[in-house]
Amino acid sequence: METQPPATAWLEGPEGQRTLIHGTCYLGRAGGGHIVLTDNKVSRRHAMVHGQGKDEFWIIDLGSANGTYVNGRRVAHPCQLSDQDQIRVGEHCFIFRHSMPRAAAVSDSISTDRTAQEIRTIRCWLVVADIEGSTRLVQRRPPEEAARITGRWLAGCKQIVDRHEGTINKFLGDGFLAYWLGRQEAAVSVAGALTALKLLQAKATPPFPVVAHYGQVLAGGGGSLGEESLLGNEVNLVFRLEKLAGSLGAPRLLTQAAHDQLQSHMTTKEVGRHSLQGFDGEFLLYEF
Numbered sequence: 001m002e003t004q005p006p007a008t009a010w011l012e013g014p015e016g017q018r019t020l021i022h023g024t025c026y027l028g029r030a031g032g033g034h035i036v037l038t039d040n041k042v043s044r045r046h047a048m049v050h051g052q053g054k055d056e057f058w059i060i061d062l063g064s065a066n067g068t069y070v071n072g073r074r075v076a077h078p079c080q081l082s083d084q085d086q087i088r089v090g091e092h093c094f095i096f097r098h099s100m101p102r103a104a105a106v107s108d109s110i111s112t113d114r115t116a117q118e119i120r121t122i123r124c125w126l127v128v129a130d131i132e133g134s135t136r137l138v139q140r141r142p143p144e145e146a147a148r149i150t151g152r153w154l155a156g157c158k159q160i161v162d163r164h165e166g167t168i169n170k171f172l173g174d175g176f177l178a179y180w181l182g183r184q185e186a187a188v189s190v191a192g193a194l195t196a197l198k199l200l201q202a203k204a205t206p207p208f209p210v211v212a213h214y215g216q217v218l219a220g221g222g223g224s225l226g227e228e229s230l231l232g233n234e235v236n237l238v239f240r241l242e243k244l245a246g247s248l249g250a251p252r253l254l255t256q257a258a259h260d261q262l263q264s265h266m267t268t269k270e271v272g273r274h275s276l277q278g279f280d281g282e283f284l285l286y287e288f
Contacts, residue, residue, distance in 0.1 A: 009057050010264070011035065011049065011087070012095040021057060025049045027089050028062075039172035041066050041090035045155065049081065049258070052170040053229045057081045062172055063152030066090060067144065070231060076147040078171035116231035119231075123182035125190045125258070126217070126230075126238040129157060129197060129210040130175030132246060149206055150174060156200055164193035169230055175208070177238075179230065182214065191265035194252070194288060201251055213238040214257040233279075240276040241285075248274075252288050259286040 007269040009021045019025060019035055026033040028046035037046070043064040049194075050058050061075045068075045069088040083098040131153065141149070154171065161168055161178045166189065169177045178193075180186045190212065197210045215234035237255070247252045250271065259268050266288055273282035 007053065008099045009049075010097050012097050014093060018097075020050050021051055023051055023198060028064075032089045035094075037090060037092050039090040040091060042092070045074070047087075049096070050078075050168070050171060052168075055098070056170075057096070057098065058171055059087065060154055060211045061147060061151040062155035063148045063150075064089075065148070068133060074147055075151075077141060077150060077173055084191075093116045098132045119218055121216055123216050124214075124219075124230075125166075125180040125182065125186060126213045126215070127161075127180075127190070127197075127206050127210065128175065128195065128212075128233065128238050128242040130242055130246075132209060134235050136154065138216050153206055153208070154199075157197065160193055160196040160200065164196070165188045166190070166193055167230070175242075177230070177235075187265055191262050194262075195266060198252060198288070207251075209242060209251050209253070210264075211238060211241040211245050211253045212258045213241060213255045214261050215255075237276060237279060240278060241283075244274060244276060248285060254286040254288055256286070262288070 010018045011021065012018055023176045025035065026045060026048045027035045027037060028044050029037060029039070029042050030044040031046070034210045043062070044164060046064045047059060047060050047061050047068040050060060058078045058080050059068065059070060059075055070079055070081070071086050081096045081098070083096065084097040087094045087096055120177065131150065140157040154176070157176060158168055166178045166180045169179050180190050194210065194212060201210070202207065213234060215237070216232070217234050219228045233268070241253055241255065245251070253271070254262065254268060262268065268286040271285050271287050273284050275282050
């Protein structure tokens, strides 16, 4: 069976040099980044381009002092990129290029066969965090300050997830979905990440709820782990749980499935049964 080539994305420099984007591409002054910029207007870890889903690429400013600009507008939140978008970091300009496979040439039958092969079921941990009152944050602070606060928070959360061997599956408007494959030893890593996020909450700027669930999801559509789409009722459930946490004013919530795996690694407390929009019955929840 003929297979399609994967979508390819890269950043094109002023002299035509290309930096391919595989998963996450960092830009900044720090050595070891994918694009190192020797410019005192550029922060050490200034911005990143993150591949998520089958063919989406998002740019995130990491709380830089002087901002990241796409087509002349400062990036205040994770922003999806389109082919030929112009990115400016300090005095450096790049063109985002995205070469898509010729999907239109593939018949429906082949597409269906490939989907059956690519989509698979995995058991994993799901963690969602989202800035509380992000609209108020933007309204009450100067745009540059709001962008720095959001960027530094996202950068801090990504460092926590990476340090504890998790994967950011996607950035949301003001938050993220992370996951860990459901290996037996992963519970220790998840507990460590949740504890670190709890400590980050104590800094209070910005406030954010964090929720966790353990379940079975559908994964596929991406070239590598982290770029794949995660689908299914369990994914919908963890997003509904995050909304419930916000409405209850609960900073941290676990489903019973997550609690049962984590109770030997961290202190938890039962907070009763609650309904989740779109789901039947009530769910026993815990805080940590």
